[in-house]
Amino acid sequence: MIEDQTSNKNFLFPSNSIMTILSGGRFAAAGTILQTYNSNGPGASATLSSASGPFTCGVLPDGSVQSYNSVTFIAIKSGGFTSAGTFLGGVAPSSDVCSAGCAIRVAAGIMLSTADLNGVMTLSINSIYISLGATLQLGTPGSSNGFKFSSAIILHIFGQMLFVASGGNIMLPPNSNFDIAAGGAFSSSISTNIQIFNPLTGLNIGSPQILGTSITGGTFTLSVGESGSFQLNGTAAAVSNNSSSNSTGGGSSNSTGSAS
Template sequence: MLTGGGFSATGSMLQIFHGEVAGATFTVSSASGPFTCGMLADGSIETYNSVTAIAINSGGFKAARTFLGGFAPSADICSGGCGVQVIGGVTLSTTDLNGVLNLKITSITVAIGAIFQLGTPGASTGFKFKFPIKLSILGGMSFVGSGGYIMLPPGSEFDIADGGEFSSSISVSIEIFDPLTGFAIGPLQALGTLISGGTFTLTISASGSVTIGGT
């Protein structure tokens, strides 16, 4: 349900069926958007208080088959902001974005056992997130480019949970940039080639200052 949309049958129950076998249920409690309810092949139900695209098959960011219901993020659907959830066992590639995510995606969550591949193999231009975003890595995130930076605007956050991992074949850094001018703000924030074995948090304030924490 998109921002501004509504559902007039609040209290209705949704239930998954496998043939004639009843599965998980969910009672609709929200009467207005944004809201997403995804019924997965394993019989589970995922709900989000946002417009959320759920990656259920390994593939590209623009490919409809990558996402539950063929719901790939797009400019019109994400005009009010949306999230992306990558479920376990799935690899979500950004190769088809050509180095820039210019959709208003406010969060990407990578579940345990999932991988988020950032960049384009062989490309030396890095990868830019045009809008502020929260990256929550419970599984794995890999930078697959051959050069450049991971570019984030102010208001962004990069979190790696305990058990999560960031990896890259080259030493890579985060560059904070001014979305109005495109110019870099402050020094580069080095990530190196591997972050694992604990937690890591990099938070960028609205002014571009950086706070780093973790264990």
């Protein structure tokens, strides 16, 4: 617990700073103002609405302030997922910090690579938000193993997702969402599928859902239910292409849940 004993409940932070309260942690001062400052004086601010975590407040290099009611890592430099220098505050996501779940946000103009994860997201990452103008590279170049999310994930794609593996599928467990917003895009040098799988048995659920090599010019949402069934929505051509053959999925196959 961090206790705020200041008289004005105002903490000042320089740019490139981050404060995170983990789930179960307490700041003991709801209403405290977290504010950036520089040589010209105080700047943008955020107010702590709850004394309990999870909570994250980050002061970006441009002096803007972002706050979230979650443990959130903000990518502010192009680089790898396991590189501390990629993220605000110089700390990369880890299993201990993310034991109760974490979120990732990729800032505009930044490219976040997952090549160093070797095709598998083992951390408990609840969501990845790709900002407009940002890029998430999914997979490892030259690998035919695709990419697997080991736990439920919500992918918010306002920028661009690039699938860079040379083969395999994007593997999603139940309760996941793959969401391309208007203005967002998906791109791959090879035709790519989403395969739903059971993380307990390792078996695939249903048939692969085709993404193809590109999704642009509209919205695309694939929502996976608790049982592994899914629904497609949106205005992109990929929605109608998938819906014509398989608009909802279910059942399990005998194939394994590898990303290959």
